[in-house]
Amino acid sequence: xxxxxxxxxxxxDYDSVIGRLxxxxxxxxxxxxxxxxxxxxxLVTSLDEKNYEExxxxxxxxxxxxxxxxxxxxxxxxxxxxxVLRSDYSPEVEGLFEQVKADYQQTVDAIQVLQxxx
Amino acid sequence: MxxxxxxxxxxxxxxxILADMLGDEYEIxxxxxxxxxxxxxQKYETSISLLLLDIVMPNMDGFEVLIMMNKHKWIDExxxxxISSESAPAHVERAYGLGIADFISRPFDALIVHRRVVxxxxxxxxxxxxxxxxADQMYQKERQASMMVDILGHIxxxxxxxxxxxxxxxxxxxxxxLEYMIHHNIRxxxxxxxxxxxxTASALHDxxxxxxxxxxxxxxxxxxxxxxxxxxxxxxxGAKMLNELPFYQDEPLIRAAYEICRWHHERYDxxxxxxxxxxxxxxxxxxxxxxxxxxxxxxxxxxxxxAYSHEKSIQMIVNGECGQFNPVLLDCLVDIADTLEKxxxxxxxxxxxxxxxxxxxxxxxxMFNREELTASERTLQLLELERMKYSFFADMSxxxxxxxxxxxxxxxxxxLGAKKLGLNEIILDPLKDxxxxxxxxxxxxxxxSDALRSTTPEQPIVKHDQxxxxxxxxxxxxxxxxxxxxxxxxxxxxxxxxxVIDIHDDRVKLDTLRQMASHDALTGLFNRRYxxxxxxxxxxxxxxxxxxxxxxxxxxxxxxxxxxxxxFGDQVLSFMAEKxxxxxxxxxxxxxxxxxxxxxxxxxxxxxETVIQxxxxxLIGQYExxxxxxxxxxxxxxxxGTEYEELFHAADQALYTVKRSGxxxxxxxxxxxxxxxxxxxxxxxxDDEETDSDKETDNNGKAAEDEADKEGEQ
Numbered sequence: 001x002x003x004x005x006x007x008x009x010x011x012x013d014y015d016s017v018i019g020r021l022x023x024x025x026x027x028x029x030x031x032x033x034x035x036x037x038x039x040x041x042x043l044v045t046s047l048d049e050k051n052y053e054e055x056x057x058x059x060x061x062x063x064x065x066x067x068x069x070x071x072x073x074x075x076x077x078x079x080x081x082x083x084v085l086r087s088d089y090s091p092e093v094e095g096l097f098e099q100v101k102a103d104y105q106q107t108v109d110a111i112q113v114l115q116x117x118x
Numbered sequence: 119m120x121x122x123x124x125x126x127x128x129x130x131x132x133x134x135i136l137a138d139m140l141g142d143e144y145e146i147x148x149x150x151x152x153x154x155x156x157x158x159x160q161k162y163e164t165s166i167s168l169l170l171l172d173i174v175m176p177n178m179d180g181f182e183v184l185i186m187m188n189k190h191k192w193i194d195e196x197x198x199x200x201i202s203s204e205s206a207p208a209h210v211e212r213a214y215g216l217g218i219a220d221f222i223s224r225p226f227d228a229l230i231v232h233r234r235v236v237x238x239x240x241x242x243x244x245x246x247x248x249x250x251x252x253a254d255q256m257y258q259k260e261r262q263a264s265m266m267v268d269i270l271g272h273i274x275x276x277x278x279x280x281x282x283x284x285x286x287x288x289x290x291x292x293x294x295x296l297e298y299m300i301h302h303n304i305r306x307x308x309x310x311x312x313x314x315x316x317x318t319a320s321a322l323h324d325x326x327x328x329x330x331x332x333x334x335x336x337x338x339x340x341x342x343x344x345x346x347x348x349x350x351x352x353x354x355x356g357a358k359m360l361n362e363l364p365f366y367q368d369e370p371l372i373r374a375a376y377e378i379c380r381w382h383h384e385r386y387d388x389x390x391x392x393x394x395x396x397x398x399x400x401x402x403x404x405x406x407x408x409x410x411x412x413x414x415x416x417x418x419x420x421x422x423x424x425a426y427s428h429e430k431s432i433q434m435i436v437n438g439e440c441g442q443f444n445p446v447l448l449d450c451l452v453d454i455a456d457t458l459e460k461x462x463x464x465x466x467x468x469x470x471x472x473x474x475x476x477x478x479x480x481x482x483x484x485m486f487n488r489e490e491l492t493a494s495e496r497t498l499q500l501l502e503l504e505r506m507k508y509s510f511f512a513d514m515s516x517x518x519x520x521x522x523x524x525x526x527x528x529x530x531x532x533x534l535g536a537k538k539l540g541l542n543e544i545i546l547d548p549l550k551d552x553x554x555x556x557x558x559x560x561x562x563x564x565x566x567s568d569a570l571r572s573t574t575p576e577q578p579i580v581k582h583d584q585x586x587x588x589x590x591x592x593x594x595x596x597x598x599x600x601x602x603x604x605x606x607x608x609x610x611x612x613x614x615x616x617x618v619i620d621i622h623d624d625r626v627k628l629d630t631l632r633q634m635a636s637h638d639a640l641t642g643l644f645n646r647r648y649x650x651x652x653x654x655x656x657x658x659x660x661x662x663x664x665x666x667x668x669x670x671x672x673x674x675x676x677x678x679x680x681x682x683x684x685x686f687g688d689q690v691l692s693f694m695a696e697k698x699x700x701x702x703x704x705x706x707x708x709x710x711x712x713x714x715x716x717x718x719x720x721x722x723x724x725x726x727e728t729v730i731q732x733x734x735x736x737l738i739g740q741y742e743x744x745x746x747x748x749x750x751x752x753x754x755x756x757x758x759g760t761e762y763e764e765l766f767h768a769a770d771q772a773l774y775t776v777k778r779s780g781x782x783x784x785x786x787x788x789x790x791x792x793x794x795x796x797x798x799x800x801x802x803x804x805d806d807e808e809t810d811s812d813k814e815t816d817n818n819g820k821a822a823e824d825e826a827d828k829e830g831e832q
Contacts, residue, residue, distance in 0.1 A: 019227070021228045022229065030131065034131065037129070039129065057176055061132075061174075064224055065129055065131045065132060068135055068225050069225075
């Protein structure tokens with residue numbers, strides 16, 4: 001799988017990220033690094049513990065990373081969650097989190113394939 | 119060496135993307151939250167060339183970091199580029215208000231970030247260089263200008279054969295007088311005068327002398343009337359020269375010089391020249407230069423005279439021997455006389471007019487910073503002012519003052535206090551800081567923290583005494599602190615402000631006093647009153663405990679006193695006290711109740727009799743020729759209850775019973791003794807014995823015993 005195909009699989013914007021970070025080598029390095037990022041785990045635990053301040057920061061971090069890497073789909077869902085969490089808890093959080101979870105899985109799956117085949 | 123860039127962002131990913139882009143050219147330091155960032159800033163200060171700062175971070179966010187940077191003035195030296203996806207205008211505006219150099223929104227372009235970082239670092243370096251450059255140039259310009267004027271003035275003096283110091287002396291004197299008058303608001307109308315302008319102009323007061331022929335100007339003897347007329351002309355000539363300058367006509371410097379040249383020989387009484395102006399018709403600048411001229415002439419040597427002393431010169435001027443001056447000016451001259459003498463002398467070594475290079479730099483920096491202040495900057499300035507006041511008072515007060523915030527966990531000390539305690543001024547996470555922990559164990563801090571957290575916003579003040587290690591010595595310190603509660607409902611504990619006072623010496627003194635108040639001076643045992651309070655405490659603490667109160671006295675102690683004297687009697691008592699101390703157990707209480715009566719209070723489990731028997735046996739013995747035996751009464755809480763007075767009374771009655779039945783043994787209280795008299799005449803009031811003073815012996819409290827002895831013998 002090529003990096004470009006990986007971006008297609010996780011519904012990101014390949015052209016944009018290459019435009020900003022310049023080289024495929026650099027983008028690939030950070031895309032693979034995404035697998036080690038603990039922000040999603042932090043999001044899950046802090047939501048479990050109903051620590052919404054921490055959850056906000058975790059969602060915010062995911063959003064920021066996705067923005068940098070042009071993971072458009074995960075960016076959008078994590079952005080939505082961030083904005084809701086900004087003012088503490090609201091019932092929407094559950095649904096938005098499910099979306100983030102699904103998109104995160106999709107992203108991670110795609111990257112794992114990339115890792116395995118490149 | 120590479121320049122350092124600090125990246126503060128809670129996401130490792132984000133940090134490493136940035137580090138990757140910049141790592142080739144710069145040394146990268148990383149902080150994963152604001153607290154860490156401030157810690158690194160504190161450590162490296164201005165050796166950090168740039169800070170890349172995220173907004174949303176745990177513990178301390180980017181804005182709080184900026185506020186700290188403002189507080190410590192790091193923001194003036196270290197440029198900050200904020201990188202955030204929080205691109206709402208309010209955020210961006212606030213960030214700029216707090217002094218950031220640039221704001222980059224996510225997602226960022228690697229090339230742009232790189233370019234902006236490089237540009238910002240260059241810009242700051244350039245600006246610093248420019249400030250220095252401008253300051254240097256201004257300094258040079260100012261110096262050259264005043265040099266030119268002085269050279270001009272000096273040419274005249276040179277022809278005159280006067281010392282080159284004259285121009286400088288006039289300038290200095292003029293400056294001193296003017297500044298004194300303005301500073302003391304002696305002539306409110308002078309407030310707007312440009313002092314430095316008049317001082318510079320004063321150097322030109324005698325330029326008209328350039329046309330006076332040598333033989334008149336330098337004539338050693340008295341001038342003839344004709345010569346004097348020529349001489350007087352120098353005022354008008356000087357004024358004319360200035361007036362006919364082809365350029366600079368309207369310059370304030372030239373106008374001031376004109377007034378001074380023309381009128382520095384006028385007299386306050388109107389008898390001067392060239393125009394015979396009177397009083398304040400003479401411009402104040404000319405009046406002052408005239409006075410300065412006379413003073414300098416008197417104190418300097420001239421072809422026709424020797425130099426007068428400073429004191430003599432002042433006296434001559436004030437007495438009107440050398441012209442008539444404005445009385446206000448004369449008063450000022452007298453007032454500054456001491457300063458004047460010193461300044462004139464000191465500055466003879468260094469005649470260059472005083473231009474402060476630092477001042478120039480400030481002016482230059484001011485020019486760079488002269489922008490309209492935004493509201494938040496103004497607030498910060500006000501804060502800074504408050505901080506300055508606060509820090510001033512803190513430093514004046516010799517006390518250690520501190521500020522603690524819960525989030526981020528951080529203690530701030532004022533310089534003097536920090537030095538006193540040997541700590542840093544800012545301590546992050548103080549409870550994990552080795553220097554802090556070395557001063558007292560964590561329990562001490564926990565006790566203080568608990569006390570503060572249990573205050574309320576209405577009563578937030580806590581007084582806490584604690585021993586602290588300072589310079590290898592353990593000292594008692596009193597911490598007076600105020601818990602800070604937030605405004606919200608319910609209020610949140612946000613931190614503490616407080617001070618630490620050294621109370622060690624007072625505390626030691628107090629302990630000595632307390633020892634003296636609670637102990638019997640002769641035997642060192644507790645006294646009755648103190649024993650009573652300790653016993654009550656003990657019974658209150660353990661209401662179900664089994665306790666016994668024992669009172670005993672020495673049999674025939676009166677004989678010891680009578681036969682061997684009171685000093686011997688006292689020795690016997692000390693000896694007894696020592697024996698008593700040795701035979702009781704650690705938790706027992708022993709006291710001297712008065713005279714030769716002693717008290718023991720003890721706790722037992724099952725069998726009290728064995729304990730009593732052991733104590734009783736070990737008290738019996740011999741002191742020199744005096745045989746010691748004791749009579750002892752015991753009362754148990756099991757029977758009497760835990761009311762101290764009743765317990766004491768019962769033991770006392772048991773003792774009385776023993777005394778009646780021949781002494782030398784012990785006895786437990788029982789119901790049959792209910793109506794007995796007591797040995798110690800009153801249960802709890804020593805003072806009652808005063809009324810029986812005729813019966814009292816020196817070992818106080820003996821009277822009742824004697825009664826008992828008598829009865830016992832019957």
